Structures are given as C-alpha cells and as structure tokens.
Amino acid sequence: MNSQFAYDKKHPIILSSKHPFTKSLFINEHERLLHSGPKQTLNSIRDQFWPIGGQNLSKQTVRQCITCFKAYPKSIQNLLGHLPLDRVKAHPPFTVVGTDYCGPFVIKDRKGRGSNLSKCYVCLFVCFSTKAIHLEPVTDLSSEAFILCLRRFASSRGMPSKFYLTMVEHIVVLSPNL
Known part of the structure; x- marks a missing residue:
C-alpha cells in the first residue's frame, strides 16, 4: 500500500498457469532473456503478472526448451558392476x-x-x-x-x-x- 512502486507493479494481473496465453508468455520471456534460467524468467514475468503456479510453469518451460536442452545436455552416468x-x-x-x-x-x-x-x-x-x-x-x-x-x-x-x-x-x- 505504502510502496513507491507503480500501481501495476503493486497490483499485478493474476494469470492461470494452465492457460495457453500464460504458456506462450513464459516461452516468449524465456527467449527474450536469451534462454535464462527458471528463476530469472519467473522474476521478469512477475514485474507485470502474477502467475498462479508460476514456478512449476517456469521450470517446465526451461526443460522443454530445445535450445537449452542442446546447450546443457545431461551427462550419462556409468553403470557400475555389482560389488561382492x-x-x-x-x-x-x-x-x-x-x-x-x-x-x-x-x-x-x-x-x-x-x-x-x-x-x-x-x-x-x-x-x-x-x-x-x-x-x-x-x-x-x-x-x-x-x-x-x-x-x-x-x-x-x-x-x-x-x-x-x-x-x-x-x-x-x-x-x-x-
């Protein structure tokens, strides 16, 4: 209430994480920030919007990004033999x-x-x-x-x-x- 921020920042628009607009907003913001991580993507969106379940949607967006998947591949763990x-x-x-x-x-x-x-x-x-x-x-x-x-x-x-x-x-x- 007594914050120095603008009205839009103090009272963000509430979005459902299941709506297609919210999903495309997260994808666009993730690419605009040059494939940033889930926390940075979510914090940038929270300047204007407040997505319900935003953390999960942000993680899902980064996990499904093909560019990020290619840039940071998961290493394969070697299978160890059974010890006596x-x-x-x-x-x-x-x-x-x-x-x-x-x-x-x-x-x-x-x-x-x-x-x-x-x-x-x-x-x-x-x-x-x-x-x-x-x-x-x-x-x-x-x-x-x-x-x-x-x-x-x-x-x-x-x-x-x-x-x-x-x-x-x-x-x-x-x-x-x-």
Missing part, C-alpha cells in the same frame, strides 16, 4: 583380501661391477573394506613363493578370513587353512 558382498560389508582391516601380482621388475643383487640382474615381482594385497594395500616382494611366480609371501603378510597383518585371487580368466575365492 565382502566389498560392501564393514570388516576390520585385511579381514577380506584381494591379491594380485605386478611386475616383473629387474633388480640387481648388489651395487657395482659384476652385479647380476634378476626378475622379481610384487604381490599386492588389497583390503576389501578399507581399500588399503600391502606390498610384498616375491622372487618368482611359483606357488611356493606365494605361500612364503602369504606367511610374511600374515605375520604382519594377521591371517585374512577370505582371499580373492585374481587370475587371467576368473576370480578364485579361497578360505585359508595354513
């Missing part, structure tokens, strides 16, 4: 472990001239609940070398209740009884 139950459950660290090898690495047996070069590998133990890793050096890819590596791991971290061994073709799940 052991990966989702909370366990103490290194209770459920996945193992893999990396390498080969070339190492010297000593510094200086006449040193011999040999291959070595690294056995990678990954905790399923915390994603922590433990690295153990391995001399070769034999099962005896892996058992020795597993014993070194178990002496420092404790024996895991379940292993996931990665192979080229498939994953093998073991429950250790060493």
